[in-house]
Amino acid sequence: MDTLTRANxxxxxxxxxxxxxxxxxxxxxxxxxxxxxxxxxxLRVRFGLTGAKRGCNQGVCGTCTVMVDxxxxxxxxxxxxxxxxxxxxxxxxxxxxxxxDPVQRALVESGxxxxxxxxPGLAIAARALLNENPEPxxxxxxxxxxxNICRCSGYVKIVEAIVMATRG
Amino acid sequence: MVESLTTGDLRAVGARLPREDAAEKAIxxxxxxxxxxxxxxxxxxxALSPLAHAxxxxxxxxxxxxxxxVHGVLTGEDLPRLGGGAxxxxxxxxxxxxxxxxxxxxxxxxxxxxxxxxxxxxxxxxYEELPAVLTIEDxxxxxxPLVHDDIGAYELSxxxxxxxxxxSRQEIVExxxxxxxxxxxxxxxxxxxxxxxxxxxLEPTGAVASFDPGGKATVWxxxxxxxxxxxxxxxxxxxxxxxIRAVSPRIGGTFGGKGGAHLQPxxxxxxxxxxxxxxxxxxxxxxxxxxxxxxPAKISxxxxxxxxxxxxxxxxxxxxxxxxxxxxSPAVLGFALLMARGPYRIPNVRVTGRAVYTNKLRAGGxxxxxxxxxxxxxxxxxxxxxxxxxxDPFDIRLKNAIKAGDTWLGGQTVEACGLIDCIAKLRAAxxxxxxxxxxxxxxxxxxxIACLAHVCGLLSTAxxxxxxxxxxxxxxxxxxxxxxxxxxALAQICAGSLGLDISRVNYVNPDTDASPYNWSTxxxxxxxxxxxxxxxxxxxxxERIFEHAxxxxxxAAEDLEIRPGGRVGIAGIPDREVSFAEVSRRAHxxxxxxxxxxxxxxxxxxxxxPKRAIVKGFPxxxxxxxxxxxxxVEVEVDEATGSIAVVExxxxxxxxxxxxxxxxxxxxxxxxxxxxxxxxxxELVWEGGALANPSMMDYKAPSAMDVPPSINPIVVEHPxxxxxxxxxxxxxxxxxxxxPAIANAVADATxxxxxxxxxxxxxxxxxxxxx
Numbered sequence: 001m002d003t004l005t006r007a008n009x010x011x012x013x014x015x016x017x018x019x020x021x022x023x024x025x026x027x028x029x030x031x032x033x034x035x036x037x038x039x040x041x042x043l044r045v046r047f048g049l050t051g052a053k054r055g056c057n058q059g060v061c062g063t064c065t066v067m068v069d070x071x072x073x074x075x076x077x078x079x080x081x082x083x084x085x086x087x088x089x090x091x092x093x094x095x096x097x098x099x100x101d102p103v104q105r106a107l108v109e110s111g112x113x114x115x116x117x118x119x120p121g122l123a124i125a126a127r128a129l130l131n132e133n134p135e136p137x138x139x140x141x142x143x144x145x146x147x148n149i150c151r152c153s154g155y156v157k158i159v160e161a162i163v164m165a166t167r168g
Numbered sequence: 169m170v171e172s173l174t175t176g177d178l179r180a181v182g183a184r185l186p187r188e189d190a191a192e193k194a195i196x197x198x199x200x201x202x203x204x205x206x207x208x209x210x211x212x213x214x215a216l217s218p219l220a221h222a223x224x225x226x227x228x229x230x231x232x233x234x235x236x237x238v239h240g241v242l243t244g245e246d247l248p249r250l251g252g253g254a255x256x257x258x259x260x261x262x263x264x265x266x267x268x269x270x271x272x273x274x275x276x277x278x279x280x281x282x283x284x285x286x287x288x289x290x291x292x293x294x295y296e297e298l299p300a301v302l303t304i305e306d307x308x309x310x311x312x313p314l315v316h317d318d319i320g321a322y323e324l325s326x327x328x329x330x331x332x333x334x335x336s337r338q339e340i341v342e343x344x345x346x347x348x349x350x351x352x353x354x355x356x357x358x359x360x361x362x363x364x365x366x367x368x369x370l371e372p373t374g375a376v377a378s379f380d381p382g383g384k385a386t387v388w389x390x391x392x393x394x395x396x397x398x399x400x401x402x403x404x405x406x407x408x409x410x411x412i413r414a415v416s417p418r419i420g421g422t423f424g425g426k427g428g429a430h431l432q433p434x435x436x437x438x439x440x441x442x443x444x445x446x447x448x449x450x451x452x453x454x455x456x457x458x459x460x461x462x463x464p465a466k467i468s469x470x471x472x473x474x475x476x477x478x479x480x481x482x483x484x485x486x487x488x489x490x491x492x493x494x495x496x497s498p499a500v501l502g503f504a505l506l507m508a509r510g511p512y513r514i515p516n517v518r519v520t521g522r523a524v525y526t527n528k529l530r531a532g533g534x535x536x537x538x539x540x541x542x543x544x545x546x547x548x549x550x551x552x553x554x555x556x557x558x559x560d561p562f563d564i565r566l567k568n569a570i571k572a573g574d575t576w577l578g579g580q581t582v583e584a585c586g587l588i589d590c591i592a593k594l595r596a597a598x599x600x601x602x603x604x605x606x607x608x609x610x611x612x613x614x615x616x617i618a619c620l621a622h623v624c625g626l627l628s629t630a631x632x633x634x635x636x637x638x639x640x641x642x643x644x645x646x647x648x649x650x651x652x653x654x655x656x657a658l659a660q661i662c663a664g665s666l667g668l669d670i671s672r673v674n675y676v677n678p679d680t681d682a683s684p685y686n687w688s689t690x691x692x693x694x695x696x697x698x699x700x701x702x703x704x705x706x707x708x709x710x711e712r713i714f715e716h717a718x719x720x721x722x723x724a725a726e727d728l729e730i731r732p733g734g735r736v737g738i739a740g741i742p743d744r745e746v747s748f749a750e751v752s753r754r755a756h757x758x759x760x761x762x763x764x765x766x767x768x769x770x771x772x773x774x775x776x777x778p779k780r781a782i783v784k785g786f787p788x789x790x791x792x793x794x795x796x797x798x799x800x801v802e803v804e805v806d807e808a809t810g811s812i813a814v815v816e817x818x819x820x821x822x823x824x825x826x827x828x829x830x831x832x833x834x835x836x837x838x839x840x841x842x843x844x845x846x847x848x849x850x851e852l853v854w855e856g857g858a859l860a861n862p863s864m865m866d867y868k869a870p871s872a873m874d875v876p877p878s879i880n881p882i883v884v885e886h887p888x889x890x891x892x893x894x895x896x897x898x899x900x901x902x903x904x905x906x907x908p909a910i911a912n913a914v915a916d917a918t919x920x921x922x923x924x925x926x927x928x929x930x931x932x933x934x935x936x937x938x939x
Contacts, residue, residue: 048205049196050196050199050200050202050203051195051196051197052196053200053202053370053371053420054202054372055370055371055372055452055864056452056863056864057451057452058452058863058864058865060863060864060865061370061864063370090196091194091195091196092195092196092197094195095195100191100194100195104191104194104195105194107190107194108186108190108191108194109186111184111186111187111830111831111833111834112834113186113187113190113193113194114187114421114651114652114653114834114838115369115370115371115418115419115420115421115650115651116189116190116193116194116198116418116420116651117200117369117370117371117420117421117651118370119193119194119196120193120196123194138877141872142872142873142877143872143873145872146871146872146873147871148871148872149368149370149864149869149871150370150872151368151369151370151421151423151838151842151869152421152651152652152834152838153834153837153838153841154834154836154837154838154839154840154841154842154875154879155837155841155870155872155875156837156875156877156878156879157833157834157837158872159872159877
């Protein structure tokens with residue numbers, strides 16, 4: 001949050017800075033984003049999209065995972081200004097018209113969600129995998145979510161859920 | 169009571185239901201602590217001690233206070249009350265001395281997190297460094313520096329035997345151990361050591377506080393108990409409890425680390441000082457350095473048996489490293505001792521223990537609560553004994569396993585016990601696993617097992633159930649669901665008692681203004697204790713419904729039955745029935761008033777039996793009812809690199825009754841993987857007084873690649889007479905036997921015994937080399 005707060009603290013800088021456009025979940029939003037502002041700060045603090053979580057803020061835990069042009073990336077390590085012109089999808093953008101993405105539905109039905117703090121990042125990582133590889137093996141699933149730490153589930157039901165999601 | 173509970177429509181009980189908040193979590197809409205934004209909210213940063221042990225000579229916070237954007241700075245002088253655990257020894261901001269590196273010294277509230285962090289660096293503290301106590305040996309050495317100069321001056325919340333750096337000393341003795349060794353054909357004696365595990369909840373510790381114009385504070389926090397937060401903030405800040413409302417948002421995991429107050433007192437004090445809402449969320453590094461961890465233990469253990477494997481005597485000496493403040497150390501030590509005999513019939517037992525202060529991070533409750541340490545030593549040694557007697561590890565355990573009607577160490581009767589069933593089912597599930605398959609070049613495989621017991625019960629709780637006008641119900645307990653699934657389990661107990669669909673039960677989010685009471689989501693107790701209260705309160709609602717229905721249909725209440733979907737009818741006459749909605753409307757608008765059921769209870773099981781056991785310094789009168797399990801792993805040891813891979817896991821648990829099998833399995837598998845981390849990779853490491861790995865990068869919790877694809881839950885149900893629908897517990901047990909099962913599997917694979925966890929590749933290689 002450092003970058004944002006410096007911006008907010010010095011309002012003249014904020015006013016002087018030109019708006020930068022980002023495309024998030026299909027809609028274009030503009031904000032006076034700082035050059036060293038992370039995508040996680042922009043999403044959570046500026047845009048109020050709090051689905052992406054801040055677990056470690058150093059790119060290890062995976063709770064902040066979002067999709068940028070189809071790739072699962074760490075929002076806490078991504079600079080917002082580098083994401084202009086790219087399609088950003090957060091967990092809030094996965095369900096369409098109130099219908100859960102098959103990954104989300106499978107996570108719910110498999111009992112793969114406990115505390116849920118890892119779930120948004122995990123759902124994005126799984127969706128990115130299935131977009132690229134619609135029928136992954138169990139091993140490919142384990143590799144794809146290995147950057148998303150879950151402290152509750154032991155991963156068994158998470159992997160089962162993603163397998164279930166591959167069946168639609 | 170249980171009989172009458174089983175007369176309703178039980179479809180909700182035993183159903184594999186997803187948790188009620190699963191969908192909101194899946195779409196990213198669940199509100200966690202850091203998602204709370206209040207108008208005008210300030211942000212907090214802490215100044216942390218850079219030294220392990222030092223006298224605070226002077227604190228100059230002027231530069232921080234005058235920093236632009238800063239609205240308030242607190243130091244130890246602003247929070248004079250002490251809190252913590254049985255020994256009230258802990259300031260929430262250091263005063264007089266700092267006792268560990270990372271201890272909070274000052275707190276800054278500012279417009280933004282960055283301003284707060286910058287200002288926290290401006291807090292100027294003059295220290296006079298003192299020699300630090302960094303190990304158990306340091307703490308116990310003659311003439312050791314004292315972590316607390318005058319421990320006798322502290323208030324005790326319950327009696328503790330302490331002296332010097334020893335904060336608690338306890339003993340439980342049964343039979344005559346010293347004489348019994350002569351009756352043994354084989355005696356094994358070993359030393360074990362366990363490491364400091366970090367809770368590693370994905371959500372960092374946090375609190376938000378805000379005052380209303382009437383001077384009442386609302387505090388949201390990452391917590392296991394809104395009622396502990398309310399009570400502790402009141403005590404620490406000299407406020408009446410009626411002026412504090414504690415609420416829990418969704419909680420991103422706790423695992424025992426958030427049972428007591430952490431940042432809440434500081435957040436409330438800053439909100440009071442500044443007149444603005446205040447948020448405090450720890451950066452991950454501070455969460456590592458300033459919060460809690462599992463107690464490292466050194467355990468000396470000696471067990472003797474007859475040639476046929478009958479256990480005769482066991483003596484255990486446990487020393488826990490408690491860190492700088494008492495917190496829950498006496499209770500953790502007590503529970504470690506109570507579990508040190510293991511779930512076996514052993515007539516002669518002496519367990520003694522100490523917990524010591526050091527100038528390191530505080531240790532506290534963590535899934536298992538001292539039991540994983542004791543069980544690692546005890547279950548490793550059962551295998552060593554089996555090897556010495558040339559007995560099968562299953563056979564020696566089956567031979568000595570306790571049964572219903574036996575007594576636990578201390579004399580409490582074990583009411584229901586499925587341990588033998590667990591062992592037998594585990595044996596059947598792992599049958600055919602070659603215990604010594606052909607070695608692949610440089611790799612060996614082995615199977616290991618361990619038994620475990622745990623407890624559920626403890627202290628008090630309450631529930632209320634109110635029938636709404638449309639026949640649905642609102643259920644409140646105050647029990648916080650930290651992720652484990654208690655909300656849905658409690659709702660299922662309510663729905664099952666009343667024959668309602670689960671969607672007709674509204675579980676009230678824990679709120680001290682609205683919820684009845686629950687001591688804490690701790691000690692695997694929520695389904696059992698809160699569940700008992702829910703079941704009884706639901707029964708009371710059912711009785712009121714029957715009274716109304718009997719009058720409405722002009723029949724006797726004894727002739728009525730609950731029918732699925734919120735209806736009550738005359739048994740044997742299918743078309744004579746009224747709906748809960750009709751009953752409730754009558755109660756609300758015509759006769760009797762709204763229908764509410766409530767129940768409050770204290771765990772009331774047997775206490776220690778003074779005729780059977782000598783118990784000294786023990787912090788509990790009684791704890792709860794016992795639960796049992798048996799776990800197995802197959803491992804592959806790479807003898808070139810020293811790495812251990814868990815190939816498959818099995819985990820059999822007697823849960824009494826699985827209220828929600830989906831949730832039970834999740835608890836088993838999740839606990840199992842925390843156990844794998846505890847056994848193999850997770851360890852906080854210090855260099856001198858400095859924590860060397862306070863980051864998720866350097867502290868290794870298991871990822872999806874580090875766990876076996878199959879962790880097979882085996883659910884055993886021996887109903888507990890006092891439990892709701894027979895249910896007991898599953899919160900902690902999944903972790904407890906994993907480390908010894910892995911150590912036993914490694915010994916099976918390689919012939920080498922590891923007696924220290926985590927079993928890192930370095931330790932494995934060293935052990936393999938020394939044979």
